[in-house]
Amino acid sequence: MSILKVLRQIVQDVSTAPDLNAVLSITVGRVRKAMQTQVCSVFLHSQETGRYVLRATHGLNAEAVGQVSLSPDEGIVGLVAKRAEPINLEDAFSHPAFHYIDVTGEERYHAFLGVPIMHQRKVLGVLVVQQHEKRRFDESEEAFLVTLSAQLAGIIAHAHATGAMQTEATSGGPGRLRQDLRYDGVAAAAGVVIGEIVVASLPADLNSVVDRPAEDPQQEKARLERALVAVREEISQVADNLAGRLSKDERALFDVYLRMLDDNGLPLEIRAMIDQGRWAQGALREVILEHVRAFSAMDDPYLSERATDIKDLGKRLLQHLQEETANHPLEYPENAVLLADELTPAMLGMVPEGKLSGLISVAGSGNSHAAILARSMGIPTVMGVVDLPYRRLNGARVIVDGYSGRVYINPSAELVQSFSRIVIDEQVVADELREIRDLPAITKDGYRLPLWVNTGLSADVARSLKQGAEGIGLYRTEIPFMIRDSFPSEQEQIESYRAQLEAFAPRPVTMRTLDIGGDKALPYFPIEEENPSLGWRGIRVTLDHPEIFMVQVRAMLRASEGLNNLRIMLPMVTSTSEVEEALRQIDRACTELQEEGYQVKKPPVGVMIEVPAAVYQTRRFARLVDFISVGSNDLTQYLLAVDRNNPRVAGLYASYHPAVLKALDFIVHEAHKERKQVSICGEIAADPGGALLLMAMGYDVLSVNANNLPKIKFAIRNVSFSRARQLLLSVRALHDAEEIHQELRQSLKAFGLARLTRPAIPDQKIPPI
Incomplete structure (x- = not known):
């Protein structure tokens, strides 16, 4: 059997094992047989002791399992873990780090090969093989063990998490969870909630x-x-x-x-x-x-x-x-926390209004569209909790910490009390911010900056008006498409758009044409691609399907009849030819409707700058359209080559990366050369520090989620434009995203705005699973 087939076989067997002990038992047995050695053992790191404990072996004394442990400074196993690299020895006894433990029975074995089990830059443990005779394991054997270790790491991490949940099940009765189980993910929507988990199962998906x-x-x-x-x-x-x-x-x-x-x-x-x-x-x-x-x-x-x-x-x-x-609808508790293997925008509508208090997703990152919607709704959210054994948590009590990206399962009374204080403090700040709802965003030295909102759900309208929004900078028209089982008709779209336009009239409403593809899929219009972020999405789809585009544009124009506060925005443009073709179709729709007797006018049309190619054509686009809007979330993704839905690289997605800030600076200056308005509707605008930088750059409008609008308004009203300019000059001199973050944190504190950033999270000594 080939090495590749052996690897696949072992990984396949291990991936379906019911618990951690089974994973380890299968691993040592299969590896010992595949490599034809006398011993295979696994040492796993203990969070409680910081030592590497013998958890499974095939060849050493079975009595040593669970009894023998080594510190990172002890033995060759400890050295493998400390260096985080393989060690291959002909005679382990002659190595200076050799540490003899008589209970193991390893005195009979000389050849030693140990490789670290690494998961997300952490050493989970050490996989070891040993043989009687003195010899070095050859390169192919070492490569086999290293490759296997890399593939096993995620499975072992997940099984370890599951096993930690079951620790007390044997002693405390079935279904009982150990208290204060902590899992780390990616902070996606700020806030803290204490609630009860409801697991969302996908249709006909056995794994969910x-x-x-x-x-x-x-x-x-x-x-x-x-x-x-x-x-x-x-x-x-x-x-x-x-x-x-x-x-x-x-x-x-x-x-x-x-x-x-x-x-x-x-x-x-x-x-x-x-x-x-x-x-x-x-x-x-x-x-x-x-x-x-x-x-x-x-x-x-x-x-x-x-x-x-x-x-x-x-x-x-x-x-x-x-x-x-x-046929028997699921009953949701009052503080329901929806947990899914992969959270989608459509899932947010599963929970009855008023009962959804938090969101957790095993997959995804803080910049997925589900996370963006969660922020607009003000729902604390943690994404990318990759090791969470979600299937076993239905009904469990949970704390969702949307500030640090942590989830605490079965929290103790002490932990609940600590986080309850944060919930109370958040409410106090929210009450104070509500007092400035009807006041404009004007700096201390008189500079006025309009604040608009991003919407997509019907509930966003009331929430946005309640927060004092001056317009809609981004209405995500794809959301109504995503929660249906077929394309909505022209009349159905008219009704949806009219509700947004009427609610905000005479204030402007910017409607983005259908932006599907990437992580925004329609169940009835599947787009299967190996690399969807670089594939058929945004304007590319609608120009290829003019029948969809024309129906939508007609619906927008008819919905705006008599109101005239519509603005149309084209997503994902990369060339002037795309813009020119879209403008021709919009002109045609307008002419057709006028000929049919509708009193419609051609609205202002703009483009979204979301890809690097568009950045350098900003001025050309500005000559063709009426306004420019920056989609900083996608722009950041493409500039940094970081998939914003991938939790493995979520830490590399940096809104304050110097390259991103330089691009944002360049766009606004290029558009202003053509005297065109420039707005920005990405998440950087919803952060107080980011909002001040964008204002200093010269952005004419900031469009943010309704939940963050009061914080942004408070920040602008409590800083002078001149001080914001000084902050921008300081940031321009920095060369690292973390340095810029630190500068913003210190500046907000100096401006008296520290309360707008994340609160002081209790110093929990609970180690992550």
């Missing part, structure tokens, strides 16, 4: 099924039986429909499927799981995924392919179980 006890096992079995009957009927119907077009062997496959669903097949195992206390969907998930793993591991190509068939059967059964559950 949550763990839940069976309240009534007999009822769960009855639900399973109804799903089985339905799927059997489906398969029989498909077989009958295709009977004339399939060979005898191909028709036999359907008989195989039906036999799998016999009472003595998969259903028998699922019922057994239900008898053990699982609900039907959870039992189905466990049985199906175990069979998928077993078949996938088989060397025979025909048998390994059966894994796909079993998974398909599982998805069919799950779909029927979920449809039945859908």
